[in-house]
Amino acid sequence: MKTQNVGNTEWQASSVILGNMRMDKLSVDEAAEVIETAYHNGINFFDSADIYGKGQSEIIFGQALKQSSVNREDIFIQSKAGIVPPTAENREQKRYDFSREHLLNSVDGILERMQIDYLDSFLLHRPDPLMDVAEVASVFDELEKSGKVKHFGVSNFNTEQFKLLQNNVSQKLIINQLQFSIMHSGMIDVGLHANMTDSQSVDHDGSILTFSQNEGTTIQAWSPFQYGTFDGVFIDNEKFPKLNETLEKLSLKYGVTKNAVAAAWILRHPANFQVILGTMNPKRIADSAAGADIVLDRQEWYDIYLAAGNQLP
Numbered sequence: 001m002k003t004q005n006v007g008n009t010e011w012q013a014s015s016v017i018l019g020n021m022r023m024d025k026l027s028v029d030e031a032a033e034v035i036e037t038a039y040h041n042g043i044n045f046f047d048s049a050d051i052y053g054k055g056q057s058e059i060i061f062g063q064a065l066k067q068s069s070v071n072r073e074d075i076f077i078q079s080k081a082g083i084v085p086p087t088a089e090n091r092e093q094k095r096y097d098f099s100r101e102h103l104l105n106s107v108d109g110i111l112e113r114m115q116i117d118y119l120d121s122f123l124l125h126r127p128d129p130l131m132d133v134a135e136v137a138s139v140f141d142e143l144e145k146s147g148k149v150k151h152f153g154v155s156n157f158n159t160e161q162f163k164l165l166q167n168n169v170s171q172k173l174i175i176n177q178l179q180f181s182i183m184h185s186g187m188i189d190v191g192l193h194a195n196m197t198d199s200q201s202v203d204h205d206g207s208i209l210t211f212s213q214n215e216g217t218t219i220q221a222w223s224p225f226q227y228g229t230f231d232g233v234f235i236d237n238e239k240f241p242k243l244n245e246t247l248e249k250l251s252l253k254y255g256v257t258k259n260a261v262a263a264a265w266i267l268r269h270p271a272n273f274q275v276i277l278g279t280m281n282p283k284r285i286a287d288s289a290a291g292a293d294i295v296l297d298r299q300e301w302y303d304i305y306l307a308a309g310n311q312l313p
C-alpha cells in the first residue's frame with residue numbers, strides 16, 4: 001500500500017482510507033472483519049462523521065475495533081461534524097452548525113461512541129454560512145489543548161472559504177474532503193477548459209485543486225465509485241459502456257478489478273489525494289486497495305477521462 005504525507009506534515013498514512021458511512025448496516029462481527037481486512041491490506045486510516053447512521057456507524061466501529069485484532073494506536077481515526085440533519089422528533093431541523101457548543105458536544109459524542117480518547121483528525125463537514133471564524137478558532141484551540149484532536153481540516157470547502165478559516169485559526173488545515181472521481185471530475189475539467197466558454201470551464205470550487213496543490217493540502221476523494229450525488233455506482237453500470245470497456249481493458253492489463261483502476265485514476269494525479277472507499281464488502285475492500293499500487297501511464301489516465309464522456313478542448 002502506497003503511503004503519503006498528510007498535508008505538509010510528517011504524518012504518514014495510507015493513500016487509501018476506509019469510510020464508515022455505511023457501517024451502521026453491519027453487525028459488530030461483520031464490522032470487525034471489515035476493519036481487519038482493511039488493515040491487513042495496508043489501510044491504516046478510517047473516516048467517519050457524527051451523522052453517519054445517526055451515530056450508529058460510530059458505535060458499531062468502536063465496538064468492532066475493540067473486538068478486532070487491530071490496535072487503536074496502529075491506525076488513524078478521523079471524524080467530521082457540523083451538519084445537523086432532521087430527526088424523527090424534529091423533521092424541520094436541518095442546518096449546518098459551527099457554533100462552539102455544537103462542535104464541542106459533537107466531538108465529545110464522537111469519542112464516546114467510538115470509545116476512543118482522541119481523533120487523529122477532525123474536519124468541519126460542510127460550510128456553515130454563519131461560521132464565526134473567531135469562535136471556530138477557540139474551538140480548535142480547546143480541542144487541541146485537551147488532546148482530543150491532533151490535526152484539523154475541512155470538507156466540501158471552496159478555496160475562499162478555506163482561506164477565510166485558515167487565516168483565522170492557529171492550526172494548519174491539512175485536509176479538505178471533496179467529492180472526486182472519474183464521474184465527478186469538475187476540479188479537473190475546469191483546469192482543462194481554462195480560457196474557454198463551454199460549461200466545463202465554469203469554476204464551481206474556486207480552483208480548489210490548484211489551490212490545494214499550492215498549499216500542500218491533502219484532498220480526500222469521497223464517493224470514488226459513484227456518479228451524481230449517490231445516484232449509483234458507475235462500475236459495471238450499463239449506463240456507462242465506454243467507461244467500463246476502458247476500465248475492463250486496464251483491469252486485465254494490471255490484473256486488478258475495475259474498482260482498483262478507478263482508485264488508481266484518482267491517485268495518479270500529482271496532487272496529494274487520498275481515496276475514501278465506502279464499500280463494506282471485505283473482498284471489494286481488498287480488491288480496491290490494490291489500486292494504490294498501480295501507476296497508470298499518461299495515455300491510460302487520459303483514456304479513462306475521455307471514456308467517461310469528457311472532451312479535451
Ligand SMILES: NC(=O)c1ccc[n+]([C@@H]2O[C@H](COP(=O)([O-])OP(=O)(O)OC[C@H]3O[C@@H](n4cnc5c(N)ncnc54)[C@H](OP(=O)(O)O)[C@@H]3O)[C@@H](O)[C@H]2O)c1
Nearest residue numbers: 019020021155222223224225226235276277278279280281
Ligand atoms: N465529506 C462528505 O461530504 C462525504 C460524503 C459522502 C461520503 N463521504 C465519505 O466517503 C466514503 C465513501 O463514500 P461512498 O460510500 O459513497 O463511496 P463509494 O466507495 O464510491 O461507494 C460505496 C458503495 O458503492 C458500492 N460499490 C462499490 N463498488 C461496487 C461495484 N463494483 N459493484 C457494485 N457496488 C459497488 C458499495 O457496495 P458494497 O458495500 O456492497 O461493496 C457501496 O454501497 C464514506 O464512507 C464517507 O466516509 C464523505
